[in-house]
Amino acid sequence: MTGEPAGDQPTTINLGGGFVYLRRVDGHAAIVVSSIAGTGAIGMMSASEVDARTHDALRRWLAWWAFPDHARIRRVNQVHGGRVVPASSYNGAAPDADGVWTRDSSDILVIRAADCAPVWIVDPPNKTIALVHAGWRGVSAGVIDHALEALETAGAHREDLHAAIGPHIGPCCFEVGPEVSALFLDDIGAVGDAGLLVIERKRQDGVSLDLGAAIEHRLLAGGVSDVRIDAADACTRCHKDLLHSYRRNGTGGPLMAAIGAVLP
Numbered sequence: 001m002t003g004e005p006a007g008d009q010p011t012t013i014n015l016g017g018g019f020v021y022l023r024r025v026d027g028h029a030a031i032v033v034s035s036i037a038g039t040g041a042i043g044m045m046s047a048s049e050v051d052a053r054t055h056d057a058l059r060r061w062l063a064w065w066a067f068p069d070h071a072r073i074r075r076v077n078q079v080h081g082g083r084v085v086p087a088s089s090y091n092g093a094a095p096d097a098d099g100v101w102t103r104d105s106s107d108i109l110v111i112r113a114a115d116c117a118p119v120w121i122v123d124p125p126n127k128t129i130a131l132v133h134a135g136w137r138g139v140s141a142g143v144i145d146h147a148l149e150a151l152e153t154a155g156a157h158r159e160d161l162h163a164a165i166g167p168h169i170g171p172c173c174f175e176v177g178p179e180v181s182a183l184f185l186d187d188i189g190a191v192g193d194a195g196l197l198v199i200e201r202k203r204q205d206g207v208s209l210d211l212g213a214a215i216e217h218r219l220l221a222g223g224v225s226d227v228r229i230d231a232a233d234a235c236t237r238c239h240k241d242l243l244h245s246y247r248r249n250g251t252g253g254p255l256m257a258a259i260g261a262v263l264p
């Protein structure tokens with residue numbers, strides 16, 4: 001909590017792409033993925049007043065938003081890789097993976113991020129959802145492709161899928177070197193001129209990477225329709241009042257939680 005007076009009106013801020021920051025009159029805030037409303041699934045993110053690194057903080061935040069205590073939290077041990085696992089495979093500890101999917105309404109899928117993009121992919125006919133932690137390493141390791149494959153194996157037709165790309169480090173603040181940009185040269189719009197950067201550059205050969213464009217390209221290449229892909233345009237580093245950012249806060253800084261679930 002920030003300690004500011006909550007006021008007597010809820011606050012909403014449009015983060016683009018169907019992502020809406022909502023602060024209730026009691027002061028509790030969340031970012032709602034409104035673009036997947038009506039698909040049979042729900043998606044939300046915590047905002048800057050919650051540090052979702054701890055299980056207790058995550059549970060408290062979920063309780064504010066009326067998720068039941070008995071819901072099964074299905075997190076993954078994020079390793080910036082390409083692996084996507086079914087929530088039904090859980091057996092004790094969180095698996096090493098960067099994506100998880102379910103069609104069981106008792107599951108709450110959880111990933112944590114601060115600059116990487118959370119990505120929700122919903123298959124409405126089968127009431128199935130995948131939630132992906134997509135940073136540059138995971139995207140180049142195929143995490144988006146593997147999520148689409150997992151949903152297809154579970155019965156999805158790719159043309160039915162809806163995808164929502166959450167707030168992430170924007171092309172304004174994401175400087176990468178040629179060894180990283182080389183991984184994204186085929187992704188239309190992903191690699192941009194250094195002139196797009198508003199931050200102080202760290203290297204002579206640095207360029208701007210548009211992580212959202214790279215993710216969108218891989219969704220499109222994987223057969224998701226462009227009319228069913230939405231992307232937040234809020235940069236985590238620029239929105240310091242609303243969003244956590246690894247690049248702003250440093251190692252060990254707070255993280256946001258992104259959650260996904262299917263409705264009963």
Ligand SMILES: [Zn+2]
Pocket residue numbers: 169170171172173235236237238
């Ligand atoms: Zn920025």
